[in-house]
Amino acid sequence: MSVDLDDPGLQAPPDSPNGHVELAPMRPGALRWNDVAIFLGAAVSSLSLVWLVYERLAPTSGALGFLICWVLTFLLVYWIVVREVDGPLVATDKLVAVGIGIVAVGLLVPLVSILVYIIYQGLHALTVGFFLRDMTGISPQQPASAGGAAHAIVGSLEQVGLALVISVPIGITAAVYMNEVRGRMTRAVRTFVNAMSGVPSIVAGLFIYAIWLLQFHHSFSGFAAALALSILMLPTVARTAEEVLRLVPDGLREASLALGSPEWRTTWSVVLPTARSGLVTAVILGMARAVGETAPLIMTSFGTQTMNWNPFSGAQQSLPLFVWQQYQLGGGAVGTPGFLRAFTGAFALIMVVLILFVIARLFGRSKFSSR
Amino acid sequence: MDVRTEREEPEIDLTDAAALAAPAGTPGEMIAEEVSAWFGSHKVLENLNLHMPAGRVTALIGPSGCGKSTFIRILNRMHELVVGAALAGSVLLDGADIYGPHHRPTDTRRRIGMVFQKPNPFPTMSVYDNVLSGLKLTRSRATDRDALVEQCLGRAGLWNEVKNRLRAAGGALSGGQQQRLCIARALAVQPEVLLMDEPCSALDPTSTRRIEETIEEIKQQVTIVIVTHNMQQAQRISEQCAFFNVNEGEPGRIVEIGPTAQIFENPKDQRTADYVHGRFG
Amino acid sequence: MDDAPGAALATSDAAGPRAISRNRTTADRVYRGVAAAGGMVTFVVLFLIGLFLVIRSVAALQVAGLKFFTTASWPPALTEHSQFGIAAIVYYTVEIALIALAIAVPVSIATALFIAEYAPRQIRKPLTSLVDLLAAVPSLIYGLWGFFYLQPKMVGISEWLNMHLGFIPIFQVTERLFTSSPFIAGVVVSLMVVPISTSVMREVFSQTPQGEKEAALALGGTRWGMVRKVVLPFGVGGMIGGSMLGLGRALGETIAVAIIISPLLTISPHILQSGGNSVAAWIALRFSESTGGLPLSALMAAGLTLFLLTLGVNVIASFIVSRSRSGSGIEI
DSSP: OOOOTTOGGGSOOTTOTTSOOOOOOOOTTSOOHHHHHHHHHHHHHHHHHHHHHHHHHOSSOOHHHHHHHHHHHHHHHHHHHHHHHHOHHHHHHHHHHHHHHHHHHHTHHHHHHHHHHHHHHHHHTOOTHHHHOOOTTOOTTSOTTSSOSHHHHHHHHHHHHHHHHHHHHHHHHHHHIIIIIOOTTHHHHHHHHHHHHTSOHHHHHHHHIIIIIIISOOOOBHHHHHHHHHHHHHHHHHHHHHHHHHHSOHHHHHHHHHTTOOHHHIIIIIIHHHTHHHHHHHHHHHHHHHHTOOHHHHTTTBOOSSOOOOTTSBOBOOHHHHHHHHHHHTTTOTTSHHHHHHHHHHHHHHHHHHHHHHHHHHHTTSTTOOO | OOOSOOOOOOOOOGGGHHHHOOOTTOSOOEEEEEEEEEETTEEEEEEEEEEEOTTSEEEEEOOTTSSHHHHHHHHTTOGGGSTTEEEEEEEEETTEETTSTTOOHHHHHHHEEEEOSSOOOOTTSBHHHHHHHHHHHTTOOOSOHHHHHHHHHHHTTOHHHHTTOTTSBGGGSOHHHHHHHHHHHHHHTOOSEEEEESTTTTSOHHHHHHHHHHHHHHTTTSEEEEEOSOHHHHHHHOSEEEEEEOOTTSOBEEEEEEEHHHHHHSOSSHHHHHHHTTSOO | OOSOTTTTTOOSSTTSOBOOOOOOOHHHHHHHHHHHHHHHHHHHHHHHHHHHHHHHHHHHHHHHGGGGGTOOOOOSSOOTTOOOOSHHHHHHHHHHHHHHHHHHHHHHHHHHHIIIIISOHHHHHHHHHHHHHHHHSOHHHHHHHIIIIIHHHHHHHHHHHHHHSTTSGGGOOSSOOOTTOHHHHHHHHHHHHHHHHHHHHHHHHTTSOHHHHHHHHHTTOOHHHHIIIIIHHHTHHHHHHHHHHHHHHHHHOOHHHHHHOOBOOSOOOOTTSSOBOOHHHHHHHHGGGOOSHHHHHHHHHHHHHHHHHHHHHHHHHHHHHHHSTTGGGOOO
């Protein structure tokens, strides 16, 4: 087949000086308008379909049921349409992708719902007095504006603080043993740490009650609660710390050892400072866990109405216990003073957890964030 | 029937021994005697003998995978840090076996320094603190720290480039600068020997040249043993070369040792000749 | 690294390896000792927990004997002649946990797959943070939200299930009271289990060997085909381990269940109907009334049962993950 060089189709376009045709870049794998249109079309059509039919089929389900019906119908419609356009193989593939995506993003729904509900109910009865007064002499029937949770806040701070002091050094030491010393028992210790992270919080509370209060004849105290909380914090701190230490490059250890440094100095002066931000994250995550634990407090710090500054003697209130006890006093009904106080406390609690979480995320955003 | 290949006898060229020997009494003389090494049950080095004279540069050359890095790590007791590693033979520093029962690894490593292939300054410390980190880690004292920092950075050829930013982070320098910082750091603890494991392989030609100048300047005070793949570099900087080789399925061995000029121009062993003329490797 | 190297290789041949004297400084020896002590604290604590729970349970177990595990009643005041046992309590604990798993396992697998394989790079991190945030929310908050907000909405679903799927025995009810049911508790607990399982599964999926994935695609498979044939089989260990880890969490869940459930001591299979229990919630609710020897000892015995149960589940989960092809690098 000969080529006709005078064919205008073969000539260079007038703008290119050296005769080369400029081609626009292609992106074969990117999302096409076509796909987006099918997706939206299926969504809208299934929505209208369910809207029309819903009342007839499901007489009692509310918004939740509607949502479920819509999603199922959407998936069906989408699958049918894609099957027509691209064939059954691609249809299954796209259906799975969309389905999985809906489930994953759907986790946003309960999370947002929880945050919004707690914040909304909690802000209702929030007063400045909440942070300044305790519940001395306040009976459950008095309105929610009476009294406050100052004693709970102080107790939480002290108990979590003590738990930190106990569990962080031990946790980091265990992580150092597992990752730096790498002794004979490393695998065993790792198993124990994993086993310990599965201990239910109520069991930790029972244990401290059995050993500290019954065996050693102490009374309820914030310190006992701190002991129980450190049992729950320790595995979190140890595991996260070990992950962080693992990320420190081996070359640094080698450099330090090659200079003649003993092992402990290498760990103390080189490895730990390099991993510092990650270790701080580990501590903050442990704190976030401890501050929200309720069950072990029932049998260790017991709770009280009055302010107790001394964590080493006498029952002490703390935020989660305050919420739990106020909920029980409120009798499970909406709008009672107990209900309102419980939600105000819950609001404070979730704010603390959120703040700690955000701080940990920001800290971990240095080069040692593994996930 | 003995199917082992014939034992390699390391050749030490005695006619040039006088040129090789350092002035008597200079510290930093190392001798490896009948050194063998294992990883687990896999033997990787066999019966190495090497005399590294004080005040001289000894280059270890040979194709990859023949155990040069393993050998050099035996010289400063880093080999034993690997789980399952084992060795035989002795390594003498100034006449005393560093693996002897009364020798601490930490002391040995202070006297025999090492520069690694990949620069590894301590990222959270400043340049100043990086240079002094060896002192801190070994609890040594320095009478004048500023002067020591300037001296070490000067010898490493880095002083002029960082003298105005001594407080900058060690990890913020370029690759070549980082490696020179590592050299300065190693020099700060006043070692007698400096081991260098392909220190320039990851660097640009300018940094390489600068480091070779450093080696030339410091070799009188510090014995240098350098592993290198770059034969022109070996010719430029070393007085003595040891050629390593390995046959498939066998541990690595030293095939020939001799003055650099002789190794490259008039090697005694055919395999050495093949390697230095680029026929393999 | 502790054993003298060369010991295993020593032969009669003089060319064998030599023993290396470690010659650690005193400071290093102290350092290693302290680190080992820190590691062993975990063992000591676990051992003490078991020990003290056993000591304190002895009284109750002497009274009830093995019937403790088969009796389903628990009178308010316990004497030496009472009949009490945790059969019903354990039954409901497991029932709620299974309901939670039935929801959480598919959701976890889907979410983990999405994050590891399907999500665009930019939303991978935010989605992971979102899942971690779900894990950080305290159980107490889940309980309050579940009881006051979710339950009124779930009642409608329970009624629908009862009406349209009532031929299945578990969806039948003997009386039309749909609040405080194991079903609702299970749904709330599943929200707490999802982040834990997702975390483990996601890590496992992201370690699928790149070569195998590319081979599947190069043969002409779709992404789902590649996931089905390569990622999921590779991640079986992680999926099982992650699910069992979630099971352990669900079994030990206390406050959320205590808020939602209405404690019941008779065993019934109707999950949509009011009435359920869990060992942890039972202990939490009964603690303040259980003063004195026997009632407290009975609670301790219940706690011991829960401890052994969750410990067993966790150890098995750990074992499965580490033995599987995907799990060798994973810590759960």
